[in-house]
Amino acid sequence: MHIAIAADHNGFALKSRLIGWLSEHGHTVDDRGSHTEEIIDYPPLCADVCRQVAERAVDRGIVLGGSGLGETIACNKMRGIRAGLCHDLWSTEISRGNNDSNVLVLAAKVLAPERAEEIVETWLTTPFKGGVHARRLRQIAELEEKAARM
Numbered sequence: 001m002h003i004a005i006a007a008d009h010n011g012f013a014l015k016s017r018l019i020g021w022l023s024e025h026g027h028t029v030d031d032r033g034s035h036t037e038e039i040i041d042y043p044p045l046c047a048d049v050c051r052q053v054a055e056r057a058v059d060r061g062i063v064l065g066g067s068g069l070g071e072t073i074a075c076n077k078m079r080g081i082r083a084g085l086c087h088d089l090w091s092t093e094i095s096r097g098n099n100d101s102n103v104l105v106l107a108a109k110v111l112a113p114e115r116a117e118e119i120v121e122t123w124l125t126t127p128f129k130g131g132v133h134a135r136r137l138r139q140i141a142e143l144e145e146k147a148a149r150m
Contacts, residue, residue, distance in 0.1 A: 001027050001028070001059045001060065001124060002027070002028045002030065002057075002058045002059045003022060003027050003028070003029055003030065003058055003059065003060050003061065003062060004029075004030045004032050004048075004049045004052040004053065004057070004058040004060075004061045004062070005018065005019060005022075005029055005030070005031055005032065005049070005061070005062040005063070005064075006031075006032040006033050006034070006045040006046070006048060006049045006061075006062075006063055006064070007033075007034060007045070007063070007064035007065065007108065008034060008039075008040050008041070008042040008045060008064070008065050008066070008071075009034060009036075009037050009038060009039050009040055010064070010065055010066035010108050010109060011063075011064025011065050011066070011106065011108035012034055012036070012037045013037070013108070014064055014106070014108040014111070014113060014116055015031075015064050015108075017113050017116075017117075018062065018064075018116060018117070018120060019031055021117050021120065022120070025121075027124075030052065030057075030058055032045065032048045032049050032052070033045055033048070042063075042065050042070060042071050042074065043070075043074045045063065046063055046071050046074035046075045046078075047074070047078060049061040049062070049063050049075070049103065050075050050078035050081045050083075050103060051078070053080070053081060053102050053103055054078060054079060054080040054081060060102050060103065060104070060124075061075075061102065061103040061104070062103070062104045062105075062106065062120065063075060063083070063103060063104070063105050063106070064105070064106045064107075064108050065105070065106075065107065065108065066107065066108060066109040067107050067109060067110065068085045068105040068106055068107035068108075068110075069085065069107075071083075071085075071105045072084070072085040072105045075103050075105060079144060079148065080102075080144075081102060081103055082099055082100060082101045082102055082103070082137075082140075083101060083102075083103035083104070083105050084096075084099060084101035084103070084104060084105065085105040085106075085107065086104060086105070086106065086119050086123065087107060087110060087111065087119075088115075088119070089118060089119065089122050092104075092119050092122045092123050092126065093122060093126050095123065096122075096123055096126035096127070096128065097126050097127065097128060097129045097133075098129060098133045098136075099133070099137070100128040100133070100137055101123070104119070104120065104123045106119065106120075
């Protein structure tokens, strides 16, 4: 799978570890920044990863921040993005299985590196269930379309 990944200064170290993990597991990784631990604003990083996903330049995106809350809000402002903030395997399975999330947001200040790797693995391997969930995603897409016309 081709994955775009980005992190602010809070997620820089965990991002570096996840890039190695993803590569070891056969994924192609596009590191979109940040490339240092210097303080940086996360919205442009989120927009960049989400643009890659929305334009289908990559299959999925991963964004890391301190809490992940602001990153989730920023990502979900982008058309066609379904970003899920996941702290555990249950929310990860729901994010993919029910919501077909295409961007995973991780909270670097909350997650141990090993747990983050488990979440990424679960997120990458959990299929979308379809069915009633597909209907709900269509409804969400309709909300997005209406909001774009406001």
